[in-house]
Amino acid sequence: MTPLASFLxxxxxxxxxxxxAFACFILGLRLLNHPRTARxxxxxxxxxxxxxVVATLLIESVGDYGLIALGVAIGTAVGVxxxxxxxxxxxxxxxALFNGVGGGAVxxxxxxxxxxxxxxxxxxxxxxxxxxxxxxxxxxxxxxxSNIAFAKLQELLPGRPIQLPGQQxxxxxxxxxxxxxxxxxxxxxxxxxxxxxxLVAAAVLGNMFVLPIGGADxxxxxxxxxxxxxxxxxxxxxxxxxxxxxxxxxLVGASGSxxxxxxxxxxxxxxPNIFAGGFGGVAVATGGAGDGERKPxxxxxxxxxxxxxxxxxxxxxxxxxGMAVAQAQHTVRELxxxxxxxxxxxxYAIHPVAGRMPGHxxxxxxxxxxxxxxxxxxxxINPEFPQTDVALVIGxxxxxNPAAREQADSPIYGMPIxxxxxxxxxxxxxxxxxTGFAGVDNPLFYNENTALLFGDAKESxxxxxxxxxxx
Amino acid sequence: xxxxxxxxxxSATNAIHGIVLLGGLLLIxxxxxxxxxxxxxxxxxxxxxxxxxxxxxxxxxLEMFKRRPDPRRAAASSERPPADAAxxxxxx
Numbered sequence: 001m002t003p004l005a006s007f008l009x010x011x012x013x014x015x016x017x018x019x020x021a022f023a024c025f026i027l028g029l030r031l032l033n034h035p036r037t038a039r040x041x042x043x044x045x046x047x048x049x050x051x052x053v054v055a056t057l058l059i060e061s062v063g064d065y066g067l068i069a070l071g072v073a074i075g076t077a078v079g080v081x082x083x084x085x086x087x088x089x090x091x092x093x094x095x096a097l098f099n100g101v102g103g104g105a106v107x108x109x110x111x112x113x114x115x116x117x118x119x120x121x122x123x124x125x126x127x128x129x130x131x132x133x134x135x136x137x138x139x140x141x142x143x144x145x146s147n148i149a150f151a152k153l154q155e156l157l158p159g160r161p162i163q164l165p166g167q168q169x170x171x172x173x174x175x176x177x178x179x180x181x182x183x184x185x186x187x188x189x190x191x192x193x194x195x196x197x198x199l200v201a202a203a204v205l206g207n208m209f210v211l212p213i214g215g216a217d218x219x220x221x222x223x224x225x226x227x228x229x230x231x232x233x234x235x236x237x238x239x240x241x242x243x244x245x246x247x248x249x250x251l252v253g254a255s256g257s258x259x260x261x262x263x264x265x266x267x268x269x270x271x272p273n274i275f276a277g278g279f280g281g282v283a284v285a286t287g288g289a290g291d292g293e294r295k296p297x298x299x300x301x302x303x304x305x306x307x308x309x310x311x312x313x314x315x316x317x318x319x320x321x322g323m324a325v326a327q328a329q330h331t332v333r334e335l336x337x338x339x340x341x342x343x344x345x346x347x348y349a350i351h352p353v354a355g356r357m358p359g360h361x362x363x364x365x366x367x368x369x370x371x372x373x374x375x376x377x378x379x380x381i382n383p384e385f386p387q388t389d390v391a392l393v394i395g396x397x398x399x400x401n402p403a404a405r406e407q408a409d410s411p412i413y414g415m416p417i418x419x420x421x422x423x424x425x426x427x428x429x430x431x432x433x434x435t436g437f438a439g440v441d442n443p444l445f446y447n448e449n450t451a452l453l454f455g456d457a458k459e460s461x462x463x464x465x466x467x468x469x470x471x
Numbered sequence: 472x473x474x475x476x477x478x479x480x481x482s483a484t485n486a487i488h489g490i491v492l493l494g495g496l497l498l499i500x501x502x503x504x505x506x507x508x509x510x511x512x513x514x515x516x517x518x519x520x521x522x523x524x525x526x527x528x529x530x531x532x533l534e535m536f537k538r539r540p541d542p543r544r545a546a547a548s549s550e551r552p553p554a555d556a557a558x559x560x561x562x563x
Contacts, residue, residue, distance in 0.1 A: 034476075039533040045487060049486070056497065067512055071512040078516070078524075112511055112514070119503075229491075
């Protein structure tokens with residue numbers, strides 16, 4: 001062996017590279033906490049990952065570079081176009097999908113590691129088996145749970161909670177099966193079949209665990225599954241005796257848990273509440289009870305809306321997922337520009353979880369070059385609604401639902417909302433009378449000062465814009 | 472931290488747990504049999520998708536914050552829409 005090769009393959013050198021990688025991860029995550037440095041933080045973390053991969057490839061026992069290259073090539077060929085091509089509106093489900101494949105990788109690796117241990121002949125030690133089993137269960141739950149989250153956000157599955165009869169019982173049985181088989185293996189039963197049963201039970205559990213959760217809570221679910229995958233990677237690291245996996249996995253597990261908590265807090269939802277199993281089923285029934293006494297909704301047209309806007313002095317736009325889907329952000333900004341030329345103050349009310357993810361609206365409006373100081377956070381803009389002439393709700397529903405403030409029996413009761421109903425006039429741009437993602441009816445639509453403009457958000461805004469120009 | 476950055480931060484930590492790809496690298500040399508090799512190639516591919524896709528998607532999200540006009544320039548630019556908004560108007 002040449003001196004250079006022996007230096008590069010020295011375990012101490014590899015350990016040093018790993019430490020450099022950890023430093024990059026930690027620094028990167030810190031930089032990601034501030035808007036100005038966030039992009040650099042992401043690059044720094046990616047560099048850390050590259051260092052960790054190179055260091056691992058240097059390890060003497062690592063071989064079969066052909067197959068490694070094949071796997072990396074396939075992964076790159078799939079991952080790069082997916083990440084490049086995805087629309088801004090579909091970001092959340094993309095993150096769910098990437099999280100899922102990570103969990104899947106953990107489950108597969110733990111299975112192969114178990115097989116290798118069995119092939120070695122000697123009874124595998126408990127300190128190896130326990131992390132392998134934990135990685136298998138959590139990895140499999142994370143893979144399938146993320147796929148369901150993806151399917152819900154992509155609207156392949158209905159966003160509303162799906163309840164199956166006896167679900168709690170089934171979930172408990174699945175968990176018992178997985179844990180029971182795991183205990184049997186840990187106790188010395190050498191059986192690949194049992195291991196496969198664990199993977200399958202955990203897979204079904206992953207499905208069952210996300211299905212009953214409403215679409216509005218999906219960001220929190222993805223964040224939690226993200227933390228799960230991190231922990232399972234750390235467990236795999238214990239089994240493989242690889243410090244990089246342990247440290248990076250724990251880092252993700254810890255920061256992911258904190259983030260899950262922050263997100264739940266922003267929605268005023270408690271985590272156990274979210275996972276106690278969806279809120280939509282009961283909700284629709286509660287909303288339906290009052291339907292008989294409801295006044296009909298008032299629909300309006302673009303020219304009326306244009307007049308109301310043009311003679312207002314203060315307009316607040318409350319954007320939501322509907323704006324994202326219709327890609328209406330550019331047209332919205334043009335309308336705002338037109339109004340501002342007439343001396344009308346236009347602000348944007350940003351609910352922390354409007355859209356499908358925290359920050360979703362900020363990203364879209366920033367893309368449309370909306371001046372940053374016109375984006376106002378919920379707590380800041382809410383006191384201004386009583387002085388607002390027109391609140392223009394564009395494809396937002398649940399985040400403007402006054403039931404969250406007033407109806408103690410509403411499933412979203414307690415969630416902070418944008419007080420658009422306190423504005424002089426409320427104009428809601430909406431595709432149809434369907435309920436929002438949470439599946440809850442919205443009394444805002446039946447208020448006397450509310451008018452609805454039906455249609456695709458972008459087309460509606462464009463129609464209003466051309467009417468305003470003619471005034 | 473601002474709510475706005477929750478999603479990019481989640482996405483970046485998401486990319487970091489793709490490090491499990493290293494597990495595939497460590498095992499594949501000793502793997503024997505078609506099944507084990509196949510599973511590990513899939514695991515490496517999954518891990519790579521997680522890492523590469525994760526960092527790229529995060530970067531695309533953060534790219535949106537890059538050009539944030541300061542308030543004075545914003546006031547000026549809101550008076551006349553920049554050129555890149557024009558095609559959008561035609562499309563509408």
